[in-house]
Amino acid sequence: MSIRERLSGNEAAATAMKQINPDVVAAFPITPSTEIPQYFSTFVANGNVDTEFVAVESEHSAMSACIGAEAAGARAMTATSANGLSLMWEMIYIASSLRLPIVLSLVNRAVSGPLNIHCDHSDAMGVRDSGWIMLFSENNQEAYDNLLMAHRIAENENVLLPLMVCQDGFITSHSIENIELEEDDKVKKFVGEYHPNHYLLNDKEPMAIGPLDLQAYLFEHKAQQANAMKAAKDVILQVSKDFESWTGRHYGLFEEYMLDDCDFAIVCMNSTAGTAKAVVNDLRAKGIKAGLLKIRVYRPFPAEEVAEALSNLKAVAVLDRADSLNGMGGALFEDVVSSMYVAGKQVPIVNYVYGIGGRDTTCNDIESVYNDLSEIAQSGKVDNPYRYLGLRKGDM
Numbered sequence: 001m002s003i004r005e006r007l008s009g010n011e012a013a014a015t016a017m018k019q020i021n022p023d024v025v026a027a028f029p030i031t032p033s034t035e036i037p038q039y040f041s042t043f044v045a046n047g048n049v050d051t052e053f054v055a056v057e058s059e060h061s062a063m064s065a066c067i068g069a070e071a072a073g074a075r076a077m078t079a080t081s082a083n084g085l086s087l088m089w090e091m092i093y094i095a096s097s098l099r100l101p102i103v104l105s106l107v108n109r110a111v112s113g114p115l116n117i118h119c120d121h122s123d124a125m126g127v128r129d130s131g132w133i134m135l136f137s138e139n140n141q142e143a144y145d146n147l148l149m150a151h152r153i154a155e156n157e158n159v160l161l162p163l164m165v166c167q168d169g170f171i172t173s174h175s176i177e178n179i180e181l182e183e184d185d186k187v188k189k190f191v192g193e194y195h196p197n198h199y200l201l202n203d204k205e206p207m208a209i210g211p212l213d214l215q216a217y218l219f220e221h222k223a224q225q226a227n228a229m230k231a232a233k234d235v236i237l238q239v240s241k242d243f244e245s246w247t248g249r250h251y252g253l254f255e256e257y258m259l260d261d262c263d264f265a266i267v268c269m270n271s272t273a274g275t276a277k278a279v280v281n282d283l284r285a286k287g288i289k290a291g292l293l294k295i296r297v298y299r300p301f302p303a304e305e306v307a308e309a310l311s312n313l314k315a316v317a318v319l320d321r322a323d324s325l326n327g328m329g330g331a332l333f334e335d336v337v338s339s340m341y342v343a344g345k346q347v348p349i350v351n352y353v354y355g356i357g358g359r360d361t362t363c364n365d366i367e368s369v370y371n372d373l374s375e376i377a378q379s380g381k382v383d384n385p386y387r388y389l390g391l392r393k394g395d396m
Contacts, residue, residue, distance in 0.1 A: 002180040002247065009140040009172035012179055013079065013105045013165070014039035016147035018049055019187040022103075023074035023194075026054035026065035028084065031117045032169040033107035036079035059084035063091035063102075070100040071209045073199030075151065077102070081169060082109035082123045089127070095162045096131030096225065098210060101154030102162040104132075105147065108270065108321075109169040110357045118358025119169040121269070121321040124298075125331045131225050133163040133232050134299040136269040138255075140177045142296075143167040145249060148182070151191050152239045158231040166298075168271040170358065182247060190246055229300045236297055253302040255294040256309055258284060262291030264373035265310065267336055268319040269295045272354075272361055279366040290370050301335050307343035310336070314377035316349045317369050319389070323353045329386050348382045354389035365390050 007015065014036045017025065025044075027037035037053075044053045052069075056062045059080050066076040080088065085106060095102050110116040111123050124134065133153060137143035146165040154163040167173055182190075200209060213221060233253065240251040255273070258280055259265055266276050273294035283290040293309055295302075310316050318337075320330025328334070333351035340347060352369060355361045369389065376382055 002182060005179050005181050006176050007140060007179050008174050008176050009143050009167045010035035010107065010174065011039060012140045012144040013147060014043070015181060016144050017077055018043045019184050020077070020151065020191050021049045021188065022051055022077045024052045024054065024066065024069035024076040025078060026056050026062045026069070026076065027078050028056050028059045028062045030059065030081050030084035032109055032173045033079045033081040033084070033105065036105055036107070059087040060091060063088040063095060066102045067091060067095050067098065067100055070102050071098065071199065072201050073196050075194040077104070079105040079107070081107045082111050085123045085127060086111055092127050092130050092132065094210065097221070099160040099228070100162060101151065101160055103147070103150040103154060104162065104164040106164045106166045107169045107173045108166055116357040119171050120356045120358065124166050125322040125324070128299060128331055131161060131229065132299060133161055133229070135163065135165050136296055136298055137165060137167040137172065138271060138273045138294060140172055141179050143172065144179060144181070145243065145251065148187060148190065149239050149243050151194070153232065153236050155194060156235045159228050159235050161225070161228050161232060166270065171271045186246070190243070233297070233300045233302060251296060253297045253305055254309070255296060257292040257294065259291040259293055259309060261289060262313065263289040264315040264370065264377050265291035265293055265313055266317045266319060266366070266369060267293045267295065267332065269298065269332065270321070272319060272321065275361060275363060276366050279363050279370065283370060288370070288374070295332065301339070303335070303339035304343065306336060307339045307345050310340065310347055311343070311345040313347055315373040316347055317373055318349060318351050320351060320353050321355045323356065348376050348380060350376065350382050350385050350387060352387050352389040359390050361390055
């Protein structure tokens, strides 16, 4: 039976880690993810887990320690944000290339500079193509649930890739919400034990980790990573199905909110989906057929499924909480547009970069996007596909 509780997103993440009871957690504090290792270290000190907690001197060392632990055959976890993830950058790629199923709780925050400790998705978008599975979380419940599913996905023999669970800094990480927790013994049964086939401490199979990989092999190894990422999609769906059978909570590659009969829709990720749902409800009450597609699985990107879900709409807006600074929109926009083009689906699409550095995105802001979509749906034209939402006038 689920346990009703009230927790912040960081507490929910730390609680999931406690229930998983990994072999090793290596972490370094950085706002707004600091509370996750802080809470977890308390669990270690109180004897609630038998995890080896490694307090390192930097985030680079945190990921390095996780790599060493995972390569040795241990289940490893960590947490970070923004500049901390940037400092891990070298090791992020090494973790994925070595096919080590590390799980990281990423509390999304703006990457410097200038220095900003509040939410946007520039940290996650900076490593979006580094070979990590990426799950995004609308609220505290989803952050908790995604972490419970993470090891089942990452450690699958057809995947063996690291995985990060994202949630919005301060917006969900520090906000207290009602949440349903699962019982410890049932979590452990669902997650299962980690028994890798190949690991450094197996004296019956001497092996090297991270050797020089030159022209004769690297190409094939990268293709293997790519194939594992593709295979992860089916594994995610199967694990989500098993999770629903256990808890009753349903998760797919994305959530279609009033999308089946809508004329136009927004595509977004993380906490903004909650605001958009409130606006959709209001518009529906007025007879306006608005909808929402909330991306949960960002890597692997569910291109075919997204294209199919959006194919019958008259207009689509993609909201990016990070600007790619490339003159042609944000990363999520590029992924959606590419998916539609490859699938041969022609729908007018417009991009909005929003919420940079924690800028509030209100219901009025979201409603203005739907108003724009209504006009685009009527005309069938997008005059300017690259737009900002909530930017002060005259400050460009």
